[in-house]
Amino acid sequence: MASSKPKARANKSTKTFAKSSGEAFNTPAPVAPVALQEPAEPETVVEKKLITPPPGSKARPMVRGAPTKSVAGQKGATPEIDSKLEHNLAKQPPRALNSPIRIFQIYFEAWQRELLDPAFYPLDNSRGNSELMEFAVFEQLQKNAATDGASLWGALSWRFGEKTGMQGSDWVKQILDHPGHDVYFCNPHVHNEAIFHNMWLQGETSHPNFIEIVKAFFLAAGLDDKEISALHPSSGYSAANYFVATPVFWGKFIPFVRKTLVAADKKLNPTVRDILHSKVADDKALHGGATYVPFIVERLFGYFMRTEGKDLKAYKIALPERERELNVHLKLLREMKDVAHRTQSAWLAACWVNYRNLYLSQTNSKAWCEKYLRLITPTEVRFV
């Protein structure tokens, strides 16, 4: 296409990005960040390398000399290898995987590697095809030696930086600064805390007939469906499965989700079950053609923490970049809803609903409001 010559040039441009290498990572086990193992320049005889300890490690950085090609190429007797050392190294995971906090970052395509955070361990999931998406990775990691001995572990998506506006090192610092919790989580979609009663009702605006499917799911799985229409405090909102947690948390959460899914599948009406497992959930193909299952699973975290996980301690990591994006109405709405929840005030909750509906009608099309406002506004006020 063509247009007239602009009077002003666009001034927003990205920096030049390095080309993706196209290298395939197909090993099932995660690999340590490549920055620790950069090849030495051939011109240099010995390159001093700073070995940075992994996040959370108490080890101090050290400098070691890496033999280069010219050194390695010199003729001479090769020293004997200590057989014990060789045996031990073969048995142990890569050095970086000895960190007490192990955060993996899932990716699917080579170009996404450019966007991965150096504080996390890249995890190639290009062969993953489970309907459960991230949850399937959690299940695999729990059984994998890669999480053995970790005090905290988790698996975040390749879009972590984009969604949270944080660097991995800052995320780890938040964890280290707030020790003693079983699970660290966040909510990258903070505006939802202001304008929806809870994440179940939010789902209705993103996935066709979500509430209807979720109600049937809750009934079949034996869960308390009052959750679906109740007001939830903003402190419990989470999205995207960004959890870093203790083995104790994973040991309870994973079986809880699995048990819930099995029960629902067993008891659901076959027609509803087919819809549950259909890609109708992602009608615009904005989520990789996901079914309803991962959208339900990511919302079960809050329910779990109020029920079977109620004795576990959770810490919600704030996302300053996302908080800055909230306008004054969203900030007020969130605070108003939280006060209503804290004081259990039905009156204030009703005021919040009115203000919220006014806000949504000003910021969304008439068609959107006609389609969703009634569906996301329960007739009675209830608090979790």
Place this chain on the structure above:
Amino acid sequence: MDFECISALKLSSKRWRVDGPIMVMPYTDESLATQAGALASRRSSAKGLLLGIHDQARQGFVACVNQAFAASESAWFGYMAQDAFAGRDWMALALQALHKQRAVLLGFNDGKWHGALASFGLASRSWALANYADGAFFYSHYLRHYADTELTVLAHQVAGYVYQPDSVLIEVDWAKDASPVHAPDRAMYQQRITSGFEGKVTDPRLLAMFA
């Protein structure tokens, strides 16, 4: 990316659902389109679909793109022409830039506009769907020109425009500088500026940008 060529007539009877991006390429010259599409497909370094659309009825670039948008589902949706020459990794680099900048529209390096406008572009579908009441990708009253200009201005207004110079889709049109702009499209653009594109653009600098 996979590469598929179809007749524009198919757009009313078939749907395309793609996990990666969909890039549409309306064309009138089949040999040119096949050549451009095959190269772009090989050099994309990303999953997705490049959909060549044979515009036999000569309904125009804008109408073809809008029909393809309505007939498809994908997180990202882009447009290019039959005379586009793709650089290596053009799609991979574009996706990286969009995600890195949390942008909604990317302008490819077309060899002409230096990123000032997305003459070939890639947009977030959820953003594009909210731009017009009829859910069209481009404002549907343009025929050939200025629809991309308007889209660029809309993206700037929400601070969502990104240009990645390494992501190359050069327009190889030897007679381009001699070909005139479609006058009714220019008039339409000027008229739409007066309403700030139905109130969507409030920054006077953006309104003056291509006036």
